[in-house]
Amino acid sequence: MTISRRLCVQWVFLFLSLVTVSAAKDSPKDKYLLFVGTYTEKESKGIYAYRFDAASSELTPLGVAAETTNPSFLAIDPTRRFLYAVNEVPKYKGGNSGAVSAFAIDRQTGKLSLLDEVASRGADPCYIAFDKTGKHALVANYTGGSVAVFPVRADGHLGESSAFVQHAGSSVNHERQEGPHAHWIETTPDNRFAIAVDLGLDKLLVYRFDAKTGSLTANNPPNAKLDPGAGPRHLAFHPNGKFAYVVNELHSTITAFSYDSSRGMLHALKTVSTLPKGFSGSNDTAEIRVHPSGKFLFASNRGHDSIAVFSIDSTTGALTLVDHFPTQGKTPRNFEIDPTGKLLLVANQDANNIVVFRIDPNSGRLTPTGQTLHVPSPVCLKFMAVEIRGGCPTSRAFREVGFSEGAPRFLLCQHLRAARVILTRRRWGPPASPAF
Secondary structure (H helix, E strand, O other): OOHHHHHHHHHHHHHHHHHHHHHHHOOOOOEEEEEEEEOOOOOOOEEEEEEEEOOOOEEEEEEEEEEOOOEEEEEEOOOOOEEEEEEOOOOEOOEOOOEEEEEEEOOOOOOEEEEEEEEOOOOOEEEEEEOOOOOEEEEEEOOOOEEEEEEEOOOOOEOOOOEEEEOOOOOOOOOOOOOOOEEEEEEOOOOOEEEEEEOOOOEEEEEEEEOOOOEEEEEEEEEEEOOOOOOEEEEEEOOOOOEEEEEEOOOOEEEEEEEEOOOOEEEEEEEEEOOOOOOOOOOEEEEEEEOOOOOEEEEEEEOOOEEEEEEEOOOOOOEEEEEEEEOOOOOEEEEEEOOOOOEEEEEEHHHOEEEEEEEOOOOOOEEEEEEEEEOOOEEEEEEEEOOOOOOOOOHHHHHOOOOOOOOOHHHHHHHHHHHHHHHHHHHHOOOOOOOO
């Protein structure tokens, strides 16, 4: 090796070491933002934000992130640059529709800056989620009984809807199921299908989803049925993709399904109660989550005001009750598992609080940590990592190794990438030629 090449490699090592050390000091690893959607009929002003330290489990209030009306459900795009909220209202700009609001996220402060609003194409939108590409937002309109898909532009703005489906029909509960009430919609793990959960129809409607165009086409078979009057609300897939679980609001039950990913077909397995034996009070279930480990399922009871915990047989999909745990509040409409999988946070809508529980990794049992957040009418919780994985170190990291304040960061990143390539080739040799 020539002297010049040795000096170059030594410089590369020094450069990478200094940037890595400096970036580590400035690294937001284990740092998250927690956004809270609310109903604003009473004291709430909109969306609230907290800073979450995963290492210490500490939550620090950041105040109101954005003032907006009834942001009852939230979704964060995969780039973590934008947040979207449904505005659950019956009228928007004179039409029978709610709205969807798009916000830019300030990672440092947690503040949200409104980008735009669009009509949701149905009254009282109650759910929003992204497809797996992050290029389409899917929305369920509860009172409107419809679902819609909106393309997401590179700048975070929403385009005209690429798909709209009006559900039709009713079921046996004449007070709650007089017509369609779409309550949840997401794409399947492989992004080939979209499933809409309709409380008013007692059905899971399955659509073929085109990720290129954002279109929805009725699948064959077009739906899976629940027990009459069950009132399906939300759905959660098992991490293995073989099973799906639906929480039924009106019957306070959970129905397990096997899932055939090749056909987008759901087959009902068994239905279990979310309530303890002997309970005779009024109750509506609300949220359902499968733990990232796939070992446990959680569901919330509004009325009994508890989280029902079940263990999951990953081979058969069968649920076995672990226990019921009081939420230390009233009307647990929503809850979320933190990014580490160690905590479960419950949003008690009518107690104006969020209560933090620790999850036992062996049993799934919940223990209060003693930490309670005070938020008016909380109804949706969403975590977001502050760190941009695989991204470029901060400007501060570059400054600390001698680059000027005015140096363009993309050029600095190019230097770093080139240095990494040199080191990789020095260690492993040049890339192999492709074999055909």
